[in-house]
Amino acid sequence: MKVIALYNLKGGVGKTAGTVNLGYLSALAGFRTLIWDLDPQGASTFYFRIKPKVSGGRKKLMKGKGGHPLDDHIRGTDFELLDLMPADFSYRKMDSALDEIKKSERWLSRMLKSVADEYDVIFLDCPPSISTTSEAVFHTVDALLVPMIPTTLSVRTLEQLTSHLDTNGLGDLPIWPFFSIVDRRKKMHRELMAQVESQDAYFDTFIPSASAVEQMGVERSPVAVFAGGTVAAKSYLNLWGEIQARLGISPGGA
Ligand SMILES: Nc1ncnc2c1ncn2[C@@H]1O[C@H](COP(=O)(O)OP(=O)(O)O)[C@@H](O)[C@H]1O
Ligand SMILES: [Mg+2]
Incomplete structure (x- = not known):
């Protein structure tokens, strides 16, 4: 089981869009996939047309010991x-x-251990903060996927995250940034992306600013479902390919 979080200290950078689209593509590729919507705003829950209610709520969930504490709460989606x-x-x-x-x-890792046999890949859609919840995320995941709009401020935020992890003994946690909501017509976007081109941590694939992604709120579906031919859909597919390679997993395999 691999666990990855879509994480950034900033909001509105494409964490939820990334979670929904990559989670969908992971399942489509044949991986048993779970998305855990950790953001109280419930955006990824909304995209999958699921009611944002955990029966019994947080208290019941957190008390759960042994057995399968998550089983009562996990919902199926429209997708296999x-x-x-x-x-x-x-x-x-x-x-x-x-x-x-x-x-x-x-x-969080204790919770996920209980479903380790049931899923190949778990995505955590995180709220934009450093908090007790995010500390639990940092101690659980195999890697942090960090969507970034290419601006100077975003690069600074990434440096803050890196130094936070370093000073908390988590310097070995892989941080995998990718650019999202990219507008190549903007000089700053082009320049920022050129600046980090040689850095291996960044994915080659970026997600362009695209109306298809905005449309997800109306369609309440991953982009590939209603706009499969678009550049945005292909970009998420390429990004998933890169992530899969970094995680060293293949469908039906180890
Ligand atoms: N590639 C994109 N192109 C255009 N709009 C996007 C793109 N990715 C996200 N958005 C829009 O930007 C807003 C924030 O995206 P979201 O994924 O919810 O960010 P986060 O989860 O980081 O707060 C949403 O309204 C979403 O529709
Ligand atoms: Mg979000």
């Missing part, structure tokens, strides 16, 4: 091999609840 753990508005209180339990940074 793709399940979703919906957002719950009580997540808003998750940080304070996590502050009260011991080894809170291990909470």
